[in-house]
Amino acid sequence: MSPKIPLTTPRPSATFDDYTLSEIRRAASTGIYDIRGGGAKRRVPHFDDLLFLGASVSRYPLEGYRERCSTSVTLGTRFAKKPIELKIPITIAGMSFGALSANAKEALGRGASIAGTSTTTGDGGMTPEERGQSKTLVYQYLPSRYGMNPDDLRKADAIEVVVGQGAKPGGGGMLLGQKISDRVAEMRNLPKGIDQRSACRHPDWTGPDDLEIKILEIREITDWQKPIYVKVGGTRPYYDIALAVKAGADVIVLDGMQGGTAATQEVFIENVGLPTLACIRPAVQALQDLGMHRKVQLIVSGGIRNGADVAKALALGADAVAIGMAALVALGDNDPALDAEYAKLGTKAGCYDDWHEGRDPAGITTQDPELSKRLDPVRAGRRLANYLKVMTLEVQTIARAAGHNNIHNLEPEDLCALTLEAAAMARVPLAGTSWIPGVNGSGGL
Amino acid sequence: MQQLIGELMRTYDLAQSPLRELNETLHRQTDGSNEAQWEILNPRGGHAIAVGLDAPINVDVRGSVGYYCAGMNKKATVTVHGSAGPGVAENMMSGRVVIKGDASQYAGATGRGGLLVIEGNASSRCGISMKGIDIVVKGNIGHMSAFMAQSGHLVVLGDAGDALGDSIYEAKLFVRGKVKSLGADCIEKEMRPEHQEALTNLLKNAGIKDAKASEFRRYGSARKLYNFNIDNADAY
Numbered sequence: 075m076s077p078k079i080p081l082t083t084p085r086p087s088a089t090f091d092d093y094t095l096s097e098i099r100r101a102a103s104t105g106i107y108d109i110r111g112g113g114a115k116r117r118v119p120h121f122d123d124l125l126f127l128g129a130s131v132s133r134y135p136l137e138g139y140r141e142r143c144s145t146s147v148t149l150g151t152r153f154a155k156k157p158i159e160l161k162i163p164i165t166i167a168g169m170s171f172g173a174l175s176a177n178a179k180e181a182l183g184r185g186a187s188i189a190g191t192s193t194t195t196g197d198g199g200m201t202p203e204e205r206g207q208s209k210t211l212v213y214q215y216l217p218s219r220y221g222m223n224p225d226d227l228r229k230a231d232a233i234e235v236v237v238g239q240g241a242k243p244g245g246g247g248m249l250l251g252q253k254i255s256d257r258v259a260e261m262r263n264l265p266k267g268i269d270q271r272s273a274c275r276h277p278d279w280t281g282p283d284d285l286e287i288k289i290l291e292i293r294e295i296t297d298w299q300k301p302i303y304v305k306v307g308g309t310r311p312y313y314d315i316a317l318a319v320k321a322g323a324d325v326i327v328l329d330g331m332q333g334g335t336a337a338t339q340e341v342f343i344e345n346v347g348l349p350t351l352a353c354i355r356p357a358v359q360a361l362q363d364l365g366m367h368r369k370v371q372l373i374v375s376g377g378i379r380n381g382a383d384v385a386k387a388l389a390l391g392a393d394a395v396a397i398g399m400a401a402l403v404a405l406g407d408n409d410p411a412l413d414a415e416y417a418k419l420g421t422k423a424g425c426y427d428d429w430h431e432g433r434d435p436a437g438i439t440t441q442d443p444e445l446s447k448r449l450d451p452v453r454a455g456r457r458l459a460n461y462l463k464v465m466t467l468e469v470q471t472i473a474r475a476a477g478h479n480n481i482h483n484l485e486p487e488d489l490c491a492l493t494l495e496a497a498a499m500a501r502v503p504l505a506g507t508s509w510i511p512g513v514n515g516s517g518g519l
Numbered sequence: 520m521q522q523l524i525g526e527l528m529r530t531y532d533l534a535q536s537p538l539r540e541l542n543e544t545l546h547r548q549t550d551g552s553n554e555a556q557w558e559i560l561n562p563r564g565g566h567a568i569a570v571g572l573d574a575p576i577n578v579d580v581r582g583s584v585g586y587y588c589a590g591m592n593k594k595a596t597v598t599v600h601g602s603a604g605p606g607v608a609e610n611m612m613s614g615r616v617v618i619k620g621d622a623s624q625y626a627g628a629t630g631r632g633g634l635l636v637i638e639g640n641a642s643s644r645c646g647i648s649m650k651g652i653d654i655v656v657k658g659n660i661g662h663m664s665a666f667m668a669q670s671g672h673l674v675v676l677g678d679a680g681d682a683l684g685d686s687i688y689e690a691k692l693f694v695r696g697k698v699k700s701l702g703a704d705c706i707e708k709e710m711r712p713e714h715q716e717a718l719t720n721l722l723k724n725a726g727i728k729d730a731k732a733s734e735f736r737r738y739g740s741a742r743k744l745y746n747f748n749i750d751n752a753d754a755y
Contacts, residue, residue: 106747218648219610219629219648219650222610222629223591223610223612223631224571224573224591224593224610224612227571227591250747251746262669263631263650263651263669263670264669264688265688265689265745267746268688268745268746269745269746269747273648273667277609277625277628277629277644277647277648277666277667278587278605278606278609278624278625278628278629278647279586279605279606284586284605287566287567287585287586287587288586288587290566290567291566291567291570291586291587291590291606291609294538294539294542294567294570294571295542295567295570295571295590295591296571297539297542297543297546298539
């Protein structure tokens with residue numbers, strides 16, 4: 075009788091992991107790339123890799139509940155006759171009616187207005203619901219120009235020329251046939267039910283010199299009243315921001331790869347663009363080199379989840395942030411209470427990202443009238459307002475602890491990094507050292 | 520400098536006064552305005568001239584203009600007595616824009632309504648992403664014209680360049696001359712009586728008397744790329 079040979083434990087491949095294998099099988103079965111919503115899900119250096127240095131002997135803190143800590147911000151001070159005044163520096167990012175239900179757009183407007191901030195249209199035009207419920211509304215000017223018209227341009231409080239977004243810098247929007255309802259089709263001048271693929275670049279300009287003329291045209295149409303933002307996806311932030319400033323932007327929105335989309339190829343979302351953390355310092359550097367930091371305001375988006383993330387973005391030089399995914403979660407997206415329904419869609423709460431299919435049980439990323447009804451815009455708006463207030467309190471808590479009476483006084487000197495990668499990207503010292511990789515050469519104290 | 524000439528004509532000289540003042544003044548005109556006739560002198564290739572108009576006024580621009588002249592026009596009639604730079608009448612909503620000379624790229628881009636008449640030639644991407652505008656070009660048009668054109672009519676009395684109507688949706692294209700090539704999903708279609716009638720009206724509205732609808736061919740979408748199908752990947 076031969077001795078029993080011990081078997082090795084089955085060893086999964088790190089390269090061919092379960093997800094990768096499932097994707098190969100899916101591709102082989104369907105012949106089409108995977109499309110989903112949301113932003114990059116891979117782990118990238120992020121705000122979690124930074125810590126604040128609270129006050130101590132060398133600095134003194136402010137009383138948490140007694141001493142004032144300002145949060146307001148003014149956007150569009152460079153050229154616009156009517157800059158935007160926000161009570162908090164957390165704005166709602168552009169998301170389209172079409173990608174989102176009318177109730178979800180209304181809820182975003184309600185929540186933002188209660189909290190004293192702005193919301194933004196998307197690739198589909200402005201709906202009466204969101205204009206009616208949004209005290210401050212930013213109107214996106216996109217390559218598709220769906221729903222673009224001079225009347226809404228004049229109704230807007232600011233205009234955002236979208237060059238790109240973090241989830242798909244260099245790519246256009248997608249809205250698949252399941253979500254092209256009669257109303258969406260009418261607003262976009264498209265036949266009902268087609269797979270709509272937006273253009274990736276604007277139809278009537280290319281390059282920074284044209285952009286300058288395009289911005290001039292929009293200013294002339296609106297009599298120089300509205301702030302004009304330029305939104306870019308994070309790719310070459312130093313040069314893109316410098317060129318946007320040169321083109322005449324009042325405000326720049328910079329979206330990292332964790333920023334969400336309604337629908338794009340998975341391969342695009344996960345493999346194109348820079349992490350948000352890697353974008354901010356080059357962008358701020360460009361503004362500083364041009365003498366325009368704080369004169370042209372910088373809004374950072376892509377993976378902002380809580381007050382700590384906001385505080386870190388501000389400390390690195392942003393004037394405000396924008397949230398998209400987090401706002402949807404606050405409304406009720408991916409709620410565990412809906413887990414049984416997510417299971418029917420082959421997923422689970424927290425992972426649902428097939429927003430393009432329009433079957434969202436939360437009634438947010440859908441055009442199905444029955445599903446849309448599930449979202450109460452008043453209640454959902456209240457939830458968003460609560461969340462925005464909590465984030466604001468969290469930023470103030472950190473700012474006071476660091477000794478600042480205005481959250482915009484947070485600075486890189488308040489931060490350290492837990493990893494070499496984060497230290498290099500954020501250009502702050504590795505914790506416990508004075509070493510900033512790429513900036514100074516030694517690891518001394 | 521603004522001068523009152525006659526009873527209703529107002530002249531604005533861009534060599535003397537800034538663009539911003541001109542556009543702001545034109546924006547103050549309303550449906551009932553009696554200042555219905557405007558003349559703009561010395562445009563000198565300037566950009567964004569007479570943009571965002573929203574009243575039934577007549578504007579004559581004496582010379583050539585740069586980018587985006589008559590952009591987002593509503594109700595007004597703008598006539599350029601010269602040539603126009605890129606994006607003339609972009610996103611026009613209604614009214615009428617006439618270019619006596621040639622037009623550069625993207626003429627009538629994303630236009631939603633109204634009539635754009637180009638009496639000379641138009642360059643590439645004429646009618647790109649058009650959404651309801653009618654465009655009539657007496658001369659030729661360049662490559663990639665009517666790219667992603669969604670709705671409206673593009674009428675060309677001369678020839679069309681490469682890749683006409685690439686990725687077209689529901690816009691209708693009529694060309695009297697030769698088409699160098701058709702873009703993805705664009706095909707020649709039957710000219711039915713309703714198309715003859717629509718084209719006859721368009722020619723009449725554009726003031727064209729020396730062309731008949733029967734001389735044109737119609738092009739439009741094969742509608743094969745409206746929904747994802749992996750077997751169509753080679754079309755792009």
